[in-house]
Amino acid sequence: MAAPVLGHLDPDFLGIMDETTELLRLVFETGNRLTIPMSCTGSGGMETALINFLEPGDTAVVCVNGVFGERMEDIAGRCGSRVKRVEAPWGEAIDPDDVRRAVEGERVKLVAIVHAETSTGVLQPLTEIAQVAHAAEALLVVDAVTSLGGVPVRVDGEGIDVCYSGTQKCLSCPPGLAPITVSPRAEEVLAARKTSVSSWYFDLTMIRRYWGSERFYHHTAPVSMIYALREALRLVAEEGLEERYRRHRVNAVALGEGLQSMGLRLFVRPELRLPSLVSVVVPPGVDDVCLRRDLLTDYGIEIGGGLGELRGKIVRIGVMGYSSQRKNVMLLLTALEDCLNRQGFRVPVGESVSAALRVYERSEGAGSEPADGR
């Protein structure tokens, strides 16, 4: 990001744009032509993914099992579409049968769902829901903000039509861009629109002309942010996707085992646990605000509080991107023991660390560190 700022139509910058889109196709595991970073943070990616494919009067099925599903519903409603909400309890996954019932007997334009619910720590299985959406001739729109680069997001393999993410989660880049990819089928829907996209800034019919061969000016690209994303993606490519997914799994399991050995309860059942974010139930008698403040002040570690209806009930520990590594897991467990003990939640010192170590031993010492982890 400290490199000199090039003009947004400078030939050298156009080369950097092309490299960035090629690397994005790699992490999205897609051949989609329209694969670009939007000039906004992840939530702007969400808006882009919905408003470009919805017109007034369209029906959208939106799956809600956390804060980000609710946000999708809010955005879809603002562009004049009718929203059908499919719900699951927070901490659970969406049931494909519920989606099937929602799309039955009517013309649904798209089904929107969150792959990695950052507010709960649930990893949503997508295969069956993709089949349901496609059987109903609806597009599948997937939020991969907290999965892309740390958990497989197989856009072509799963048949995802529109998928977006943020840069500051598993890609380990500063926040500021929203990678998005659009399938040929979704591009057809875009081309067949009868009305203008409700937002000029997020209008893909114009933006794709800047990122495509025309290089038609739309808005000035955030040049330094794109440098940062390109570099972050090069690190992902250097490590290798499958190795990176494995690293995220190992460190999340080690963290989870350590936490449970302290007597803490994980919020999500094992088969739905997200490898990039571990959510923990705040035990009775513990104040999560004090806990988080102590961790930040005394250890320089920031963990998230509960959002929405989970405020005060869970804490959320990110183990994503560069930060998904053994030394961070071990320090967090040690620090958490200390901070919980201060609040009178007695934890036997050292047991959590031993539990985590057993996981690392089982994984045969292989790669709990990122490619350039020092």
Next chain:
Amino acid sequence: MAAPVLGHLDPDFLGIMDETTELLRLVFETGNRLTIPMSCTGSGGMETALINFLEPGDTAVVCVNGVFGERMEDIAGRCGSRVKRVEAPWGEAIDPDDVRRAVEGERVKLVAIVHAETSTGVLQPLTEIAQVAHAAEALLVVDAVTSLGGVPVRVDGEGIDVCYSGTQKCLSCPPGLAPITVSPRAEEVLAARKTSVSSWYFDLTMIRRYWGSERFYHHTAPVSMIYALREALRLVAEEGLEERYRRHRVNAVALGEGLQSMGLRLFVRPELRLPSLVSVVVPPGVDDVCLRRDLLTDYGIEIGGGLGELRGKIVRIGVMGYSSQRKNVMLLLTALEDCLNRQGFRVPVGESVSAALRVYERSEGAGSEPADGR
């Protein structure tokens, strides 16, 4: 931008946010509480400034004398409002009498106008148009993308209700944020909305709760970009606003005199010339694409081509922010002489440089360099 990324709710980052808003108030010359950087480039600022104050059925008067006025019209139309267009020829300013006629006899929600038309190089006088807008009880929305920090943008002094800018022009920061300021009167209009803002990402009714004392999470702020903006604003404050305006004026006049002494014609008449961007008519027989390519390849200097209807007819030379300094003016004149001569447009070598030097002498040697110009 290379500083470690803090969390978007980290107490240290909240301090940086407060400093940034305080410095933004300084450059906007305003006391407006709601003065923040939006997480997008300048065009996203334009969208924010229009859609938050327009509801379906409202009437907006949009002044068009260049590409960015047209963009305002496009955006205002997308949120369902009726747009009345007030025009002036490209290269001319909007006539306040035309605005007066447009607002007469009907309820107009806002008048939108570009202060510094980047596509033509015109600086629009605002005082009279502000009076006309306010007499009609309409808000005045001003695009200050290419003026803020280089040309006075006296938000409170002129009675501007909503004013936005970009970071990469006279503020000399990388592109990626859009500073915006909203008057108390415009905040009232926002609070009195009957419908949701058409965009979730740009919805000021929510974003102001993150930038205000509540610190309510909306979207993850682009942390590194905000570091960059804060630093750029500190440099503006260090130099001093009036000194900075003076520097922009001196360098633009020197450049303009030099260009004219080569036999080139400036596109805009003297009293409307923007001090941050000098537009020059491409002389007969000269190919602007070759000219710009030669300047970039052989001198590392990027100048802009004509946009829209001015494509191929003018070139646009930015002299803004850090780049507004004597050495850049002198090098550009020298380089342009060389590149024009190659195309057979014979220029007497050295005359333009002498003409520019005479301007610097008249300005008595004072400050043609930025505060930290080395």
